Amino acid sequence: MLDTKTPQxxxxxxxxxxxxxxxxxxxxxxxxxxxxQQLAVTRGLMSVDADEYLELQEDRVIADIFAEEGxxxxxxxxxxxxxxxxxxxxxxxxxxxxxxxxAENRAIMHDAGFVVYLEVTADEAAARIPNTxxxxxxxxxxxxxxxxxxxMPRYEEAADAKVSTVGRTVPQxxxxxxxxxxxxxxxxxx
Ligand code: S3P
Numbered sequence: 001m002l003d004t005k006t007p008q009x010x011x012x013x014x015x016x017x018x019x020x021x022x023x024x025x026x027x028x029x030x031x032x033x034x035x036x037q038q039l040a041v042t043r044g045l046m047s048v049d050a051d052e053y054l055e056l057q058e059d060r061v062i063a064d065i066f067a068e069e070g071x072x073x074x075x076x077x078x079x080x081x082x083x084x085x086x087x088x089x090x091x092x093x094x095x096x097x098x099x100x101x102x103a104e105n106r107a108i109m110h111d112a113g114f115v116v117y118l119e120v121t122a123d124e125a126a127a128r129i130p131n132t133x134x135x136x137x138x139x140x141x142x143x144x145x146x147x148x149x150x151x152m153p154r155y156e157e158a159a160d161a162k163v164s165t166v167g168r169t170v171p172q173x174x175x176x177x178x179x180x181x182x183x184x185x186x187x188x189x190x
Contacts, residue, residue: 012178015190016043018090021113022186023082024177025100025158027148028135029125030118031165031173032094038174039092043187046091050099054081062096066136079105086112098137100158101151109158114186116177117159122148124166160184 024032033049040047051062054077058065065074078096085093086108093113099105100115109115120128122144132138137147156162161180165173181187 012042012175016045016187017190018045018092018181019186019188021086021088021090021093022181023093023095023099023109023113023115024118025095025109025115025155026097026118026165027120027122027125027144027151027155028097028138029128030097030120031128031170032097032118034170035118035165035174035177036092036094038170039178042171042174043178045187046089047094048085048091049094050078050081050085051094051096053085054078057081061134063134063136071136075102079108082108098151100154106154106158110160114181114184115158115160116180117155117162118173119155119162119164119166120148121166 024036026032036047036049039045054065055061058077060068062074065077075098078099079102082095082099082105085091090113095109100109122141125148126132126138126141126144129135129138138144161184163173163176163180178187
């Protein structure tokens with residue numbers, strides 16, 4: 001599991017606002033959801049996990065959408081969710097690990113907001129994911145290693161900024177993301 005201890009919590013007190021949606025992308029286990037939640041708590045921002053949002057809409061878990069309708073149907077739904085969230089009030093959006101694979105999705109994210117790529121290795125991702133059965137595409141370590149290498153160019157292409165998560169805690173990663181967003185004028189004091 002990714003370490004979520006927060007020794008520095010509260011050091012960035014005050015009210016903050018996002019000027020545009022922020023899409024957190026990266027492989028499964030990169031910490032997209034945890035980092036979005038950490039920033040939501042420490043900066044008082046809205047956050048949403050795109051997969052959870054889809055599960056709520058569908059009243060079934062992602063693994064069941066894959067099992068019942070297949071990956072392509074899931075990808076269509078994922079694109080609709082991204083389009084929907086991109087048009088809403090700016091918030092932190094934790095994206096599914098495969099979201100940047102479609103050019104259409106990369107365009108939605110790029111046109112609407114700012115994209116942060118959280119980098120992780122397959123080994124560290126596997127250690128962080130407690131239940132890979134909930135991730136239909138996280139089959140085994142060797143496949144995960146190959147998939148990360150295959151996807152890397154798409155992640156890089158989609159990203160406005162890149163942050164390494166290897167060996168780091170959620171608060172450390174979240175603080176670096178916040179610093180980047182502040183520097184880029186995406187995150188500002190309200
Ligand atoms: C996927 C990642 C998952 C989920 C689905 C497909 C992928 O999201 O969208 O299982 O293709 O990498 P997380 O990255 O949040 O686990």
